[in-house]
Amino acid sequence: MYSQPARYAAPTLGPRVCKRWGSTKSTPRKGRKGYLYGTTPTHPAPSPEEELRITRRRISKAERDERMDITIALTPVKTYMGGFTRPRDLRSSNWFPGGRYATLGKVYESPPESAYEPHTVYLLESRYPVKHGLGRVDCYDHVVGVCREGDFEAILRRYNSARAPRTELDAMDNARWPWGPQFKLQRTKWWGPGENPRDIIKEIFGEEGLLDSAYLDDTGRFEELKEDVEVDTDDSRQIRANVEDEKSNPNPQSVESSTLVASVASAPSSPNTFDTTALSNPPTGKAADSRQGSAIDKGLVEHLSNSDEVTATTMRRPEGKVPHEHSDEDGVLSHASGYVIPTPGEAPNLMSERRSRHHDKQTAAVAERVQQEGDYTDIDAHTRLRANKVPYEALERDGSVSHLSGFVPPTPEHQFGYSVGSSVDNHVQDAVQRQKRRTTAVILSEEMSERQRESDTIIGRDEGDAELNAGLDKAGGKFTDNQKRGIHTSAVVRASEVTHQPVEEDGMDDIDDLDDIDDYEVQRSIPPHIGGSLTKTKFPKHGKAPKARQASLVFNPPAPIPSETQAIRDKYLPTLAETPFWRPLLSLTLSTRPLALTLARLSRALPRGLPFYSSICNDDRKTHASYSARIQCMRIDRMEELTVQIAQLLAGARGGFIGIRFGIQEKGRGIGGEGLEAPLPKEKRTIKVGVGKWYRRAEEVKEAFREDAITRVGEVGVGLEDIGETFEISGLDDHGRRIDDKTGEVIPWPKSKPLETSEFTKEYRLHMKQLDSRTSRSVDDDTNMDIVQVWRNENEMRRARKLKRQELARSYKYEIASQLAQRHRSVTTP
Missing domain, CATH: 1.20.5 (Single alpha-helices involved in coiled-coils or other helix-helix interfaces)
Structure with a gap:
């Protein structure tokens, strides 16, 4: 068959090809997930540097997998959508016999040695409240972080200095320092003249009024709080009281309205208005406001029904109301208030006419300014009113400017803020935009050709590029007196410009000295045919295109600090050494870094991940007195609960932690039965607790930890003799030093091992x-x-x-x- 000519082979192969296409037989699989059938393709061996990076990633991943297993053990299992969720897999199960990593033959690397030294989780609180944006009440800020045990005091010194992190430094800038303005409660006077607020509250809530005694004196008046009383002058429905901050000379037109409001306020109310004897539950504050408002509205309606027409027509209407209009006998619409709403058709001048006059004034002003710059009576010439007719300018080698057209205008183009010739028939804004696009200076074709020849000697060009350059030079030509109009040289230059950025041979930026950053920025902003001589330019190799610029190599100067912020910092930074702004509220020291990272990660929110402030309703978040206290209690309770859970699992509750390590020689608890034969030793289960002595409920927090060690941890640690010593509790001063509760002596922090450099x-x-x-x-x-x-x-x-x-x-x-x-x-x- 193969010896037949081509014209005879097609009919023979046709049925076979159609049979193959029309067959329903599935294509055989070439492999399954993670495994290929047949010969495995060989890949080039990685370089030694890449092998080093792979090993580093494996070491970091070993510690990360351990931290994830600890997090899974401390996270409650999902109970919603039961048909679509399942328990998460432990990362350490991949190394079990028959696990995925063991089956695939992956390489195991031990975690870093620094992960198995004690680390401290700290909770810091600001000494003074911090001002936040609109809608947020002033509150005390908190910081949760992790550090090595021996670095805790140094970390506090860093937080209370100019080297603090950005967020904490901003909090200190916005704090309510003692020498600055303090938060002031604004109270609104809601009772009318001649009324006793205590009697009103008793009438609403019964005999036991729910008003703080600090608001009232013996007579039930508020004379001592007149400065704190804020009158809402924008509320048209509020009962106006005779307070000192009102105008002494009221508007004569508001005499009747003020008399009206006073008469309504003093009018007797309905007998059932404030009657609460028939109610089993006292009404809320909103219900009381609605009752008082309905009584006022009823009094106003009765007063309006009894008043004359003059009073009804001279009353102030609410804002946003269009005056009512009516037709007279002649059919003309009129408004009772005397105000006539203008319509679009009644404008005195059309917008197009005003725009045209404004444009003509601008043109006349430009012409007048040109005439004032010099005496041009001896020049017999006129300027054609045509857009973009200001002659182009060329920059000579010596820095002077010449005009290629031969005409020198009275005011050259480079001396104008924008082009006058282009703004004669167009808007000024369009002219400014065109002028910005023409900021690139023009060079002569001779200079362009010379620079092109210099580039050709450095970078080899092919014949196609040479022909293209020759065609451009021929099209550009040279300007002479009798030459006809052709392509301007600036167009040729702009079309043939090639931006040569300073790059190394490997395509990366070459910025070795930060002192030359100003020159580097100048070269970026100036076009290459002008700025090329300012700094040395490196060209890439022939046939190798330069890589794209990286944003990380562009050095921008730091943003300047506002003078107001700098003045505040100059005032409080010297005081931080003696009076720290960030004080330790709670510190928890655990035996390994994965345990500490897990505790800090879960301490920043509630068990389900809900932020602490989200668990407080919107109205309670605006309460200045209780919001900070509630956030503080929730944070302490959350960290205490997590600490007790970690202590229980370390004591063996629910089988303990799976995959946890306490040294680089261990592969993980539970992998191959490792670490299951005996409980963990005491030094690995002990958690050091520190509570700030400045906290007024510090003794209650310490007692709670002691009680949990005996009851909750003792219930699961059966058979452990030292179960009551799970927590080592001590106090903390403002500088982070540990204080013994019994003797009052300072307990020094152990020194951390330095990270050795080989x-x-x-x-x-x-x-x-x-x-x-x-x-x-x-x-x-x-x-x-x-x-x-x-x-x-x-x-x-x-x-x-x-x-x-x-x-x-x-x-x-x-x-x-x-x-x-x-x-x-x-x-x-x-």
């Missing part, structure tokens, strides 16, 4: 600095060297740096990866 890491950093210094010197000193030689030197240095990294990564892969994974982004450092 010798090979120091050697590598020193070698990199030497290579970087050699690279910078070669760029600065070898300015007269051939650019090809400069490139060769830089390539050799780059190659040496790369070989050194690969050598260290190959020899000390695990040591470097462990060193890089020691720190955690959630742990605060001093």
Whole structure:
């Protein structure tokens, strides 16, 4: 069949192809999830540096999986939508015999050593209330964080200094400091003249009035609180009282209305208006307001029905009401108030006419300004009123400006804020926009050709580019006196410009010295054909396009601090050493970092993730006295509950934590039966509790921890002799020092082990600095060297740096990866 000619092969293959397409047989599978049938394709081996990064990620993931298992054990199981949810899988189950990671043969790496030293979870509270935005009441702010045990005092010193984090520093700027303005309660006077508020409240709520005695004196009057009383002058339905802040000379037109309100307020009310004898439950404040308002409305209606027409027509109407109109005998609409609403058709002048006159005034003003700049009586010329006729300007090598058209205008283009010629027949705004687009200066075609030749010597161009450049040069040409109008040279230059940004050979930005940042910003803002001579420009290799610029390499100066904020900081920063603003309210020290991170993570909200403030209704959030106290109690209760739960699970409740470690040599509790033969030792189960001595209920919090250690933790820790010593409780002063409750002595914090830097890491950093210094010197000193030689030197240095990294990564892969994974982004450092 294969020996037949092509014209005979098509009829033979046709039925076979149609049979294959029309078949319903499924295509055989090439593999399943996580496994391919047949030969596994080989991938290129990763470089030593990539292997180091992979090892570092595995080390960090081992600690993260342990923290996730602890979080799952402390999180309540979902009970809603039972048909669509199931218990979450423990991350440590992947390493069980038959688990996913064990089946796939994944490589196991131990967590970093710094994860298994004691860490402290702290709760800080501000000393003074903090002002917030509109709609939020002034309250005390709180901070929840994690640090190493020995760094706690240093962390507090950082919070109470100018090096505090951004959020905490803003809170100190907006605090109610003692020397600043304090929060003042604003009270509204809601009773009328001649009325006793105590009698009104007794009438509404019964014999036992629910009014604080601080509002009233012995006579039931409020004379001592006149300055605090705020009268709502915008409420038209409020009963106006005779207070001192009212105008002494009222408007004569409001005499009748004030008399009317006073008569209504003093009018006898209906016998059933404030009668509460028939009610089993006393009405609320809103019900009392509605009753009082209905009584006032009834009195107003009765007064209006008994008044004459003059009073009815001269009353002030509510705002937003259109006056009523009626037709007279001649059919003309008139308004009783005397105010006539203008209609769009009754405007004295049309908008188009006013716009045209305004435009003509602008044109005349521009012409007058041009005439005032000099005497041009000897010039016999006129300007054609045509848009965009201001001659273009060219920038010479010496910095002077010339006009290619030969006509020199009275005022050159570069001296105008915007183009006058383009604003004759168009709006000024459009002219300004066009002028901004023409800010790029124009160079002559000779300079363009010379710069093009210089670029051709550096970067090789193909024949197509050369023909294109030749065509552009021919199309641009040179301007002479008798030459006809053609393409302007500025258009040729703008079409052929190529932006050369300062890049290295690998495509990254080259900003070695921060002192030259001003020149760098200038070169970014000025076009390349002008700013190219300001700074040295590095061109990429032939055939290698430069990479995109990275935003992280653009250095912007820090935002200036407002003078008001700086004045406040200058006043309170010197006082923080003696009187700290952030004081420790509660501190909990646990044996490992995953336990501390889990406790801090879950302490920032309620068990279901609801924020603390969301559990308080909107009306209670505006209460200045109780809002901060409720938030404080909820935070302490939440952290105490989590601490007790952790102590119970460490004592063996519900089988204890699965996958927890206490050292890098352990693979995880429960994996292969590890750690299930005996309870945890005391030093791993002990939690150190510190309570701020400044807190007025500190003794109650300490007693609650002691009671929970005996009752709640003791119920699950059966057989443990030291179950009552689960919590080591002590006090904390304002500076974070631990105070013994019995002796009053200061208990020093243990010193944390420093994060060691290996010798090979120091050697590598020193070698990199030497290579970087050699690279910078070669760029600065070898300015007269051939650019090809400069490139060769830089390539050799780059190659040496790369070989050194690969050598260290190959020899000390695990040591470097462990060193890089020691720190955690959630742990605060001093």
